[in-house]
Amino acid sequence: MCERRNGLIQERESKNLTREELAEKLGVAEITVRKIEEGGRNPSVKMAKKFAIYYEKDLTDLFPDIFLLSYDTKRIGVK
16 A cells, blocks of 8 residues: 555645545545545556546645556566
């Protein structure tokens, strides 16, 4: 499992939304939002795009652990 995605939580809180309210706006279950925010689940590309469109943010800002190569700790380094 990855770390909490604090950027996602901050975005939601800045809009004064509960997880349940956000889930309703995105058309998903509250548990989906919770697990994605807490890092217990990675979103599909389709789901990540829903977050990005709703928040008007880049995928790399919301999900650096997935979409930002410099954050990738598992890739093979180039020598």
